[in-house]
Amino acid sequence: MTDPVKTHYRACNLCEAICGLEIRTQGARVLSIRGDKNDPISRGFICPKATALADIQSDPDRVRTPVRKVDGQWQPMAWDDALDLAAESIVTVQQRHGQHAVGFYAGNPSVHNWGNLTHGIALRKAVGSQANFSATSLDQLPHHLAGLLMYGHQFFVPIPDIDRTELFVIFGGNPLASNGSMMTMANARGKFKDLQARGGRLLVFDPRRTETAAVADEHHFIKPGTDAYLLVALIQQLFEQQLLRIDIPAEHLKGLDRVAAAVEPFTPELAEARCGVPAPVIRQLARDLSETDRAVIYGRMGVSVQRFGSLCQWAVQVINILIGAFDREGGALLTTPALDPVQPGARGAGRFDRFRSRVRGLPEFGGELPAVTLAEEILTEGEGQIRGLVTIAGNPLRSSAGSHQLTEAIRSLEFQLAIDIYINETTSHADLILPTTTPLEHDHYDIAFLKLAVRDHARYNPPVFDPPEGVLHDWEIFNSLAERICALHGREFQPLPAPDVLLGMGLGQGPYNPERSPDDAVTLERLKDSPHGIDLGPLKPGAVQRLCTEDQKIDLLPDLYLQELQRLGADRFQTDDLLLIGRRHLRCNNSWLHNSHRLTKGKPRWQLLMHPDDLRRRGLNDGDAVTVQSRAGSVTTVVAASEDMMSGVVSLPHGWGHDEPGAKLSIAGQQKGANCNALTDDQWIDAASGNAALNGVPVKVTAA
Numbered sequence: 001m002t003d004p005v006k007t008h009y010r011a012c013n014l015c016e017a018i019c020g021l022e023i024r025t026q027g028a029r030v031l032s033i034r035g036d037k038n039d040p041i042s043r044g045f046i047c048p049k050a051t052a053l054a055d056i057q058s059d060p061d062r063v064r065t066p067v068r069k070v071d072g073q074w075q076p077m078a079w080d081d082a083l084d085l086a087a088e089s090i091v092t093v094q095q096r097h098g099q100h101a102v103g104f105y106a107g108n109p110s111v112h113n114w115g116n117l118t119h120g121i122a123l124r125k126a127v128g129s130q131a132n133f134s135a136t137s138l139d140q141l142p143h144h145l146a147g148l149l150m151y152g153h154q155f156f157v158p159i160p161d162i163d164r165t166e167l168f169v170i171f172g173g174n175p176l177a178s179n180g181s182m183m184t185m186a187n188a189r190g191k192f193k194d195l196q197a198r199g200g201r202l203l204v205f206d207p208r209r210t211e212t213a214a215v216a217d218e219h220h221f222i223k224p225g226t227d228a229y230l231l232v233a234l235i236q237q238l239f240e241q242q243l244l245r246i247d248i249p250a251e252h253l254k255g256l257d258r259v260a261a262a263v264e265p266f267t268p269e270l271a272e273a274r275c276g277v278p279a280p281v282i283r284q285l286a287r288d289l290s291e292t293d294r295a296v297i298y299g300r301m302g303v304s305v306q307r308f309g310s311l312c313q314w315a316v317q318v319i320n321i322l323i324g325a326f327d328r329e330g331g332a333l334l335t336t337p338a339l340d341p342v343q344p345g346a347r348g349a350g351r352f353d354r355f356r357s358r359v360r361g362l363p364e365f366g367g368e369l370p371a372v373t374l375a376e377e378i379l380t381e382g383e384g385q386i387r388g389l390v391t392i393a394g395n396p397l398r399s400s401a402g403s404h405q406l407t408e409a410i411r412s413l414e415f416q417l418a419i420d421i422y423i424n425e426t427t428s429h430a431d432l433i434l435p436t437t438t439p440l441e442h443d444h445y446d447i448a449f450l451k452l453a454v455r456d457h458a459r460y461n462p463p464v465f466d467p468p469e470g471v472l473h474d475w476e477i478f479n480s481l482a483e484r485i486c487a488l489h490g491r492e493f494q495p496l497p498a499p500d501v502l503l504g505m506g507l508g509q510g511p512y513n514p515e516r517s518p519d520d521a522v523t524l525e526r527l528k529d530s531p532h533g534i535d536l537g538p539l540k541p542g543a544v545q546r547l548c549t550e551d552q553k554i555d556l557l558p559d560l561y562l563q564e565l566q567r568l569g570a571d572r573f574q575t576d577d578l579l580l581i582g583r584r585h586l587r588c589n590n591s592w593l594h595n596s597h598r599l600t601k602g603k604p605r606w607q608l609l610m611h612p613d614d615l616r617r618r619g620l621n622d623g624d625a626v627t628v629q630s631r632a633g634s635v636t637t638v639v640a641a642s643e644d645m646m647s648g649v650v651s652l653p654h655g656w657g658h659d660e661p662g663a664k665l666s667i668a669g670q671q672k673g674a675n676c677n678a679l680t681d682d683q684w685i686d687a688a689s690g691n692a693a694l695n696g697v698p699v700k701v702t703a704a
């Protein structure tokens with residue numbers, strides 16, 4: 001008897017676009033993955049990565065039972081024994097070296113796998129260590145910091161209203177490759193076409209003429225790491241040219257005069273000298289932003305992970321406020337998701353700088369220390385030194401700054417546990433790996449990205465497949481480990497119920513609960529009956545009423561940013577080196593989809609891109625093997641000439657470098673790409689937040 005063909009609806013959880021999928025299966029096989037035309041938001045759009053969900057599912061390299069390293073060999077273990085060993089090893093390290101001697105690093109998929117968000121806290125609480133790290137501080141930390149300091153909540157992040165804007169200005173984002181970030185929008189290309197069809201304009205500031213720049217109405221090259229000069233000059237111009245269009249009641253705003261005074265020295269001429277963007281372009285942009293009724297400015301990775309990332313994200317907020325885009329249709333609006341954390345007085349607003357890292361004194365955010373401090377916290381002896389590490393859905397040896405040093409650090413640990421589905425560059429160093437279910441084996445609700453979506457919606461999907469015999473979900477592992485650790489510490493433990501139970505409880509307190517929306521309440525039952533999801537409409541104004549600051553005012557210039565303006569004014573960084581930036585490709589997802597044949601075949605795309613003039617100056621040719629050297633390390637790779645690069649800037653994508661002997665990635669292992677983060681530097685940071693400055697790293701390139 002053959003198995004029946006079944007059709008499932010499931011959100012893709014690989015990237016922030018969270019497209020709706022229609023997945024046909026037969027038995028344990030995926031027959032097809034298509035876009036779900038009835039998904040109210042993505043409307044049938046998908047990208048090539050969606051099919052990788054099937055590849056992960058059936059990947060022979062995937063780890064399916066707990067494995068323990070004995071004399072350098074992986075040995076399978078029974079689940080109960082493995083969980084016991086994990087808990088005992090963690091507690092042993094704590095007993096030997098203190099409570100904070102066990103660190104955690106949570107990677108990007110933690111945010112895409114909802115059980116990690118609901119239950120991760122249970123494990124961290126059971127361990128009770130301050131040594132928590134995550135990919136947040138390699139990424140969007142400056143957005144949360146601005147949300148917290150200016151509006152009183154880390155998730156108070158206004159989202160560009162892309163469906164209604166008339167002028168969309170992007171600094172350091174490439175949605176055509178990334179499918180959007182900190183703005184969940186499927187089909188960026190379609191959205192930009194619609195914008196242009198209604199007479200609107202797309203402007204891009206980027207050191208590379210990216211896929212997005214190629215479809216923009218204007219693209220301006222900008223020298224990496226210098227955007228803050230330009231963004232602050234825009235603020236200065238809004239004052240100088242009297243272009244203010246503030247739409248927020250005065251009683252909800254403070255610090256306007258302080259901003260005016262603080263930005264005065266940052267003229268368009270200074271910006272031109274530092275960024276390479278002509279002063280008249282900056283003056284005109286200030287006018288366009290103010291005079292276009294529906295304009296909005298947006299900054300992403302290129303301006304978050306650089307030396308003045310915090311100041312850049314602050315400036316983006318201030319500009320949107322000064323031009324009246326804040327909380328205006330076609331500007332930047334707060335989402336109203338069904339699980340809505342952004343409520344005055346609600347818990348979880350976030351904290352900053354309650355404690356600092358032991359070695360370098362960098363500030364904590366939301367209970368996490370900057371990832372750039374992980375290596376030194378492991379390597380530096382003394383009380384509080386990290387001697388055990390748990391990585392969850394993360395590959396810091398390919399994702400975090402300064403892989404050489406971090407590799408040395410991880411090798412020196414007494415115990416490393418990895419909760420992951422692959423034996424990769426990081427997990428291969430572990431003593432024990434606890435594998436988890438894959439995306440198609442667990443149910444799904446996008447706690448994180450529905451908060452960031454350009455249109456409000458809610459969608460719950462049941463699992464497509466049953467998990468393999470015995471394999472646990474991430475959240476079940478957290479519960480089981482927490483229970484064992486608490487028992488070893490002699491403490492009580494209450495396991496958290498399953499994520500869908502917590503979702504039901506959360507919805508009951510959300511903005512669409514039956515009391516507040518009697519006619520169209522969003523309940524767990526209704527979600528379970530709506531396989532395509534529930535459309536909750538376009539973004540709505542009302543952010544002012546949701547301010548979470550104690551005085552109900554937006555703080556236009558918290559002290560931290562005043563200090564940053566002073567630091568920017570005093571900065572004299574200059575170099576004759578090339579400046580290294582990253583690059584994303586539609587068929588990659590950070591470091592972990594390179595084991596899919598479908599996604600890696602074809603032309604290589606990991607080369608170092610360099611402008612032909614820079615090649616000529618070094619006597620290099622397109623296709624040459626080159627050595628790239630930074631303060632932190634060096635790699636050998638192939639250089640490719642590209643007119644799309646700004647002169648003086650080179651680009652290397654991250655997430656490659658799969659030739660580690662210990663890793664078990666048979667397809668990725670054959671790829672030649674070099675590890676970009678061998679070049680990035682744990683000392684090259686956004687000093688205000690401790691976020692890594694992965695962009696704008698000085699490097700020398702020579703023939704290999």
Ligand SMILES: Nc1nc2c(c(=O)[nH]1)N[C@H]1C(S)=C(S)[C@@H](COP(=O)(O)OP(=O)(O)OC[C@H]3O[C@@H](n4cnc5c(=O)[nH]c(N)nc54)[C@H](O)[C@@H]3O)O[C@H]1N2
Pocket residue numbers: 106107108109113135138139301392393394395396398399400419420421422424436437438439474582583589590591592653654655676677680694
């Ligand atoms: N130079 C440079 N470096 C960068 C960036 C850059 O632009 N340039 N970008 C940074 C950014 S934005 C990010 S977010 C980080 C990402 O950094 P990381 O999150 O550290 O790295 P990933 O490559 O996403 O690794 C994901 C890991 O999770 C595992 N995994 C996948 N799904 C699951 C799951 O459901 N459960 C569990 N337990 N494991 C799972 C995979 O096998 C893989 O080991 O990289 C950062 N690093």
Ligand SMILES: Nc1nc2c(c(=O)[nH]1)N[C@H]1C(S)=C(S)[C@@H](COP(=O)(O)OP(=O)(O)OC[C@H]3O[C@@H](n4cnc5c(=O)[nH]c(N)nc54)[C@H](O)[C@@H]3O)O[C@H]1N2
Pocket residue numbers: 015016108139171172173174175177178179180181205206207208210222223224225226227300301302303306581582583584585586587588589590695696
């Ligand atoms: N296909 C694919 N999609 C992804 C990912 C992936 O790895 N692959 N990763 C996901 C993740 S984790 C994230 S965080 C998002 C990121 O989403 P995006 O931020 O949209 O992605 P990036 O391609 O990193 O875009 C950063 C841009 O900044 C430019 N840039 C670099 N330095 C500077 C600078 O100093 N100033 C300016 N103005 N620009 C600069 C780069 O050239 C690049 O075009 O993408 C997500 N989506």
Ligand code: SF4
Pocket residue numbers: 012013014015016017018019045046047048049050179186
């Ligand atoms: S853009 Fe691609 S990877 Fe991202 S959610 Fe959609 S289908 Fe998945």
Ligand SMILES: [Mo]
Pocket residue numbers: 108135139
């Ligand atoms: Mo990210």
